[in-house]
Amino acid sequence: MTMRIFLSSLIIGLSLSTASLAAPRLDGAIAEHAVLQRDQPLVVTGQARAGETVSVVLAGRSARATADSQGRFRLVLPPLPAGGPYQMLVSAQSGQLFVDDLMIGDVFLCSGQSNMELAAEQAQNSFQIAGAADADLRLLTVAKQTATAPQARFETPPVWTAATPQSIARFSAVCFYTGQALRRTVKAPIGLIHASWGGSRISAWMAPEGLAAAGMKPEAQTLALYNRDAAAGDAQAGAAWESWWRTQARVQSTDEPWRADGRLDWRAAPGVGYFTRWGVVALSDYVGMVWFKKEIDLTAAQARQGAVLALGAIDDADRTWVNGAPIGGGSIASAQRRYRVAPGVLVEGRNVITVNVDNVYAEGGMTGPASEMRLRFDDGSILPLDAGWRYALGGRPKSNAPRAPWDDINGAGTLYNAMIAPLGETALRGVAWYQGESDTDLPGYDRRLAAMMADWRAQFGAPDLPFAIIQLSAYGATASAPTESGWAHLRDIQRHVAETDRRAAVVVTLDLGDRLDIHPGEKQEVGRRTARALRALTYQEAVSPSGPRIRSALRDAGGGATLSFADVSDSLTMLGADAAIGFELCAATGSCRYANAKASGDQVVIIGDGKPVTRVRYAWADSPTVNLFDRAGQPVGPFEITVP
DSSP, rough: OOHHHHHHHHHHHHHHHHHHHHHEEEEEOOOTTEEETTTEEEEEEEEOOOOEEEEETTTTTTEEEOOTTTTTEEEEEEEOEEEEEEEEEEEEETEEEOOOOOOOOEEEEESHHHHHHHHGGTTTGGGGGGOOOOOEEEEEEEOOOOSSOOSOOOOOOOOOEEEEEHHHHHHHHHHHHHHHHHHOOOOSOEEEEEOOTOOOOOOGGHHHHHOOOOOOHHHHHHHHHHOOOHHHHHHHHHHHHHHHHHTTSSSSEEEEEETTTSOOEEEEESSSSEEGGGGGGGTTTOOOOEEEEEEEEEOHHHHEEEEEEEEEEEEEEEEEEEETTTEEOOOOOOOOOEEEEOOOSSSSSEEEEEEEEOSSSSSSSSEGGGOOOEEETTOOOOOOOOOOOOEEEOOOOOOOOOOOTTTTTSSSSHHHIIGGGTTOOOOOSSSEEEEOOOGGTTHHHHHHHHHHHHHHHTTTTTOOOOOOOOEOOOOOOOOSOOOOOHHHHHHHHHHHHHHHHHHEEEEEEEHHHHHTTTSSSHHHHHHHHHEEEEHHHHHSSOSSSSSEEEEEEEETTTEEEEEEEEESOOOOSSHHHHHHOOOEETTSOOOEEEEEEOOOOTEEEEOOOOOOOOEEEEESSSSOOOOEEESSSBOOEEEEHHHH
8 A cells, every 4th residue: 555655656746747847938038037028018939849728827917829830839918017026827738837026127138249248346336236236126147159040049048136246246237237227217127138248240149131131141141051061151251251351451461371382471489379478579469460370291091081170269360271271260269269171171291271360459369278289180190289380470451350150259140149039029128239349440330230220129029129329438549630540430330320210329438438448447327328328218208318419510611610419418518628629620531630629508619720621520539538528427429520
């Protein structure tokens, strides 16, 4: 009798365990402690057994749907007002799933590159985290992941946490401070979804439709080829890189260094590691390209095989060839490079491995470790590559090098596919976007930014989804004379895209930068300004989303100009001087000169100098010096405007 009871209990337990394991699974960002968007239909998708009915109950509302032949289901719950905590019950014949501690409020997505990724514990004022706990501010960081096609689910399940000193410390500083500022005026729970990756280009965050709309259909096609045939895709990406190289007038040689006998001033490399630490004066603070080459001799038996070329880590990016054939490239400094060398590429006797190392920031080089640098043949034998390298300076190209479409952070949709697409139809109230450093001097950013916003609005089912576009902060040497600036140009593109879109606004941050640090520590004010933009865009508060913005320019009789500004709080003011600095008068030929200017009310009068003027520029430098604000403390952002 006792044995029968034991066996019956075991059978029941196994049955419950099996049912639990087979219960429906949810997609997107729905998980314990999550915030779901109020006042909008709630789309719930997931996986169940094919053909079974799935029902969902939340806060007294319910909906049901039938899973299709692949087990996919989609249902829609009616809108809910702010409130909680609630429990969601997902039921099917295969089992039940309970999701606890759900809040209904407003959900914001924060994305971009390293200045969005920078954690609160790394920012200024981090001591304030100790007193910043908020049970109704919920945080979710999407795990870093890449994919070459859109994914339906996150590889790592989402984990929400309430804002505590511990969770805030590791969370995006800008995103947290944005949410914290919004909580002061929004009387509802707020959920923050953070998905960013340092060094990423905007193209990596775009859906296939956006890539095509932004003129990147060839990259999308190369990615599709790579998914079918990796070697063919690598060859096509390598050819695109080589074509780009030939257009670079500022590189040191017009030769093709990837050829086996490419002519450069080759010198013996002191060793594996950062070339900035070699003790070579010319490389001590070098930012640009360095070519590396190594020759190896192979037997006929070795040459007949395929192999894997392991080069260790490379900082920042590389493009690699064997005997002039492109075999791969990457752009994550910490990633170990391993490239497949197809049979037929290697030859008996002399073989040449060539690596272009593109150092775009701080230190660079083939950083190893040396023990990982090797050629592993298909038969398992190994040829060490830890010594005997030569190097040559390649100069700093005039535009950023193209990356392979499957490149982790600079590719075509690779981050969108794995970090945004799995959010599915998650309802949102707004987006904060902080990116652009990696797209400086790459043509077409206006098309890419507009297309990305269209992509995300389509995915999230919100044609009017607000975007707060955080402009690049100041970084780099302060200009002492008018000059061209890729960063200023990109800031102006961000401004134009936002003003054209009308459901977006820029967040001006150039006064919060650090000319010595591309990651300025002041993130709390960036968050406050981002919240201000979202308050105007999302909640229609009567505040200017971007501070003073240029409206018009009128030529004066003396060759100067009068500029009028919109969205000025009270009046413009000049800090620390009785003149507004940073203004330039420009001729049609492109030459510009600094100009004297005075601010009053919502206008700036620029004094003419008797020379021709067709344009006015303001704060046109990577790291400009500015002193023009309004009475609310909002800075005037960079711009270029035609003078009629």
